[in-house]
């Protein structure tokens with residue numbers, strides 16, 4: 278498999294990193310996960326736009342333009358002769374330098390990207406998944422797609438240990454998002470989700486969900502819902518590049534409605550499939 282390192286393409290076994298690397302030592306970097314369907318990327322422009330927003334937020338200088346990144350990623354797919362469903366993982370860090378907290382001066386960013394096969398989660402998308410709730414202990418800038426994922430890692434691990442697919446983060450009684458996806462509640466025909474503030478990642482699929490809702494004439498309200506509201510929700514679902522539009526049928530062992538994916542979730546899933554095809 279071919280990896281993109283800075284602007285050149287090399288076999289992934291050839292990519293090495295010094296141990297004094299800002300991403301490794303400080304989590305001083307950002308990343309993107311981009312969906313690939315049948316060898317073609319989905320929402321590429323949106324992901325590259327967000328990469329540049331994250332870079333600006335942490336004052337990281339990316340050594341190329343948005344157009345150049347997109348061209349390199351398309352070339353990466355082609356070099357790998359990618360034809361299956363998968364993802365591109367891309368990360369950019371503040372480079373390699375002797376360890377000291379402040380910025381290391383004139384050091385180039387380290388950027389790499391690779392592709393990985395990832396089939397669609399057909400069974401879960403059809404039947405829905407169970408989730409748990411966890412306290413959102415993250416910092417105030419969750420809109421940055423930062424490499425600092427320890428709270429997300431711990432939350433997802435807790436979910437798995439409880440036989441669940443995801444963990445919903447709650448802060449002061451309200452649901453922000455999930456450990457690696459956005460979350461939505463449907464009540465009386467309206468979709469509710471946390472506003473796109475600094476408290477959540479502004480998901481690329483979330484942006485699409487809002488457009489799909491508008492297309493389907495379903496009211497979409499950016500208003501946070503409480504953990505308590507979940508108990509009498511009509512539907513609940515997640516969105517992300519890897520989970521698509523994922524029905525949630527159980528939260529902390531409480532069944533949502535009749536325990537089956539709801540009709541608005543189903544309409545959004547169908548619209549997603551048309552959009553991504």
Ligand code: PDD
Nearest residue numbers: 310456457458459478480481482517518
């Ligand atoms: N996660 N919220 C968080 C905390 C996320 O990590 C993600 C994505 C999302 C959804 O964003 P998008 O729709 O752009 O994929 C929301 C990726 C998939 C990951 O970390 O693997």
